[in-house]
Amino acid sequence: MPRGKMMDQNNTTATPPRDYAALREMVIARWEDLPRRLTQVAEYALNNPDDVAFGTAASIAAKAEVQPSTLVRFSQALGYQGFSDLQDVFRSRLRDQVLGYDERMAQLREHGHGASRASMILDGFADASMRSLSAMRNRHDEDVMERALDTLEGADTIYLIGLRRSFPVTSYMAYALGKLGIKTILIDAVAGLAAEQAGFVTKQDAAITISFTPYASETVALSQQVRDKGAGVVAITDSVFSPLAGLADVWFEVAEADFEGFRTLNATMTLAMALTVALADRRKAK
Amino acid sequence: MPRGKMMDQNNTTATPPRDYAALREMVIARWEDLPRRLTQVAEYALNNPDDVAFGTAASIAAKAEVQPSTLVRFSQALGYQGFSDLQDVFRSRLRDQVLGYDERMAQLREHGHGASRASMILDGFADASMRSLSAMRNRHDEDVMERALDTLEGADTIYLIGLRRSFPVTSYMAYALGKLGIKTILIDAVAGLAAEQAGFVTKQDAAITISFTPYASETVALSQQVRDKGAGVVAITDSVFSPLAGLADVWFEVAEADFEGFRTLNATMTLAMALTVALADRRKAK
DNA sequence: AATTATATGGAATATTCATTCCACTTATGT
DNA sequence: ACATAAGTGGAATGAATATTCCATATAATT
Structure with missing residues (x-):
């Protein structure tokens, strides 16, 4: 079968989210109509995104107490090509989070007017905290x-x-x-x-x-x-x-x-x- | 050949570091006696730890401009079983430490020489805090x-x-x-x-x-x-x-x-x- | 300069891992 | 209650990937 083909009623979107936030939102939105084992996977994944990022299908499946194949089904139900495709999203989340500190400060300094006051305060505290640490x-x-x-x-x-x-x-x-x-x-x-x-x-x-x-x-x-x-x-x-x-x-x-x-x-x-x-x-x- | 066997003068330790900080220190210490391509790998790895955590042997090798086999050699020169083993350390740097208390403590006890245990604990918390922030x-x-x-x-x-x-x-x-x-x-x-x-x-x-x-x-x-x-x-x-x-x-x-x-x-x-x-x-x- | 040891590239191999497939079970609709 | 569809577990398959091997190059030693 050609991959990535739009296929059935479960697949509500042909282009699944590429960033974690959107993925997360989507999973929550579709929570109700996911079958039992798939919600089980969803719950584990949203609670342990780091594990999903690094684990193998087998290891994640074991921790979530499902079969590896269920992970693949889960991924496909969400519109991804397979588990690996889904995993990329979880990895990008970690990636984005890691390369952060210096760039963010610079970014904030640049268009600090764009950010809300509250966000600047949060950033200021986070910065102070890190310096203290x-x-x-x-x-x-x-x-x-x-x-x-x-x-x-x-x-x-x-x-x-x-x-x-x-x-x-x-x-x-x-x-x-x-x-x-x-x-x-x-x-x-x-x-x-x-x-x-x-x-x-x-x-x-x-x-x-x-x-x-x-x-x-x-x-x-x-x-x-x-x-x-x-x-x-x-x-x-x-x-x-x-x-x-x-x-x-x-x-x-x-x-x-x-x-x-x-x-x-x-x-x-x-x-x-x-x-x-x-x-x-x-x-x-x- | 049996894996993990202690073998030559290059392999100064039979149990290589399991945490990134120690690994880093070790690489720096042994910088001088590493062969050319291996320092090349070392340099890339310490400069791009995230890429090492996420990439495949082939992709990392390409970016560091060496052969995949060189990555394996590098890992083994440091005392790891292979590239995958080394990569685990880079991943653990990013991942939340989800292991249980006892396991981690035992692990810490093993590699705890050098810095005092308490200092390592403090360091661990500081690190976790910064990641959270x-x-x-x-x-x-x-x-x-x-x-x-x-x-x-x-x-x-x-x-x-x-x-x-x-x-x-x-x-x-x-x-x-x-x-x-x-x-x-x-x-x-x-x-x-x-x-x-x-x-x-x-x-x-x-x-x-x-x-x-x-x-x-x-x-x-x-x-x-x-x-x-x-x-x-x-x-x-x-x-x-x-x-x-x-x-x-x-x-x-x-x-x-x-x-x-x-x-x-x-x-x-x-x-x-x-x-x-x-x-x-x-x-x-x- | 010759010889030996070490390092390196790249192809061959082995292993790990995701994915697919199929028999079986559970739910849904008539 | 029956028929049909959807869901699930687990083994079989095939692709991706790490690792090993060997021929060749480079450096070190005499």
Whole structure:
């Protein structure tokens, strides 16, 4: 049979989308009239586009729990010549996404008037975030990380201290550490009971404390309190002049870039994630 | 000949790097003692890693102006079984790390010499974060953002709904919007009063709701509740299949890359920041 | 300069992989 | 309830692709 021939009622279009966004839209639009196995493929594909981009028909079929032939049928039902043809679209999506950063900035700078204000703001934040991240990566001191892990490794309970702007970070750590089976107490200052929450620290415990200019006095006070009881203190803060720097056993310096006066939080977040996972990893090594 | 056998002075390692960063380092280190055509390949590969990830041996060979067989030799000189084996490394650079925690950890443990494990983890997260950010930027749809702002602009009070993994994001927004003078209510489910907190919504209000797989049922229920009372709903979620997608007036799709099975949160965070500031910006324009 | 080792191009081969085909099952319409 | 169409799994096929092999060229060593 000649390929690419327009053939049946299923094939609503002779020229299927060549970009991922359009493909996606099309799949969603036709969701209802796709047969069972084909929706199964559709669901897997839209949820795991990266896998589709790189996998082989067999490997993808296995993960989506269908036969390889079903992938071909799916592709053809959408108007593509075959699976390979469809896969190209998934690959182009990754391609476009990768070659991006520098070109995009230049592009934005050029016709920034075309883009909406909101998009420029988003771009500005994304840019600031990336700068923060790469700065953190470059300045990161292995030794600090190791010592931080030493401090936290043997702790019975880990107290998480961080209010206001830093609270998202501590609340994330509370969630993640909990999932990893590490005992934590998140000082959230609910009902004004911060001091009480941190009241039972012992020298068997440790604390992670996070604060940036202007350092919330409550955070500093709590950290001091915990420290006085003999618990190890790991701090994440933004400069040598931070009260936390003097107070902590180990401290990370994180400099967040800002956009229009708003500091990002991504480098801190990322450091927190890494610290969390590295800690779990260490504990598991036993 | 048995494959993967350790063979000659060129092959300094029996277990070649499985991640791109290490591969790159290795190639640079051995630059001098590689034969002419092989440096030619090395140069092309490091300059065009994306092409290597996507192309076939023949297409890459053509672009690098060598024979396909040279690619195989290059791969083997580096200790890989063949070109396909090497290509996997280039692909893994692009692909979200979807392997399970244990596998990845084991893998990391093997090739973890040199840099400390913790540093590698940090690096991995930084990398995943950057990929997420650039993906978000590239896929971002201006129209969605505008419509989200339309929905939120006139709202009296903005309800922030997001629990568990999404809570850091909503708590950040609560902080930032508060600072910017925009009235918010953060549903934090303290004392199990989530439903009560969201009880007084009116159609004058709006909600921002955030959830990712596996969608916390409470978040979905709360969003529905708010929706039923006539408030506008803006969602941030990870796929069309999210219950929030069907429910919301406008929804953002954010695909976070993950590392070691832990999804990052940076793209979501950044989008949240942008949304926050853009909203303040709009309101100020009046 | 002669000899040996190493590198290279290109054709031959082997392998992987998408695709097609067919028997069988499930749904749809009369 | 029957007939017909649509959908599905799995093996067979054929195309695309990596890999190996060998003759030839280039460099290194004596």
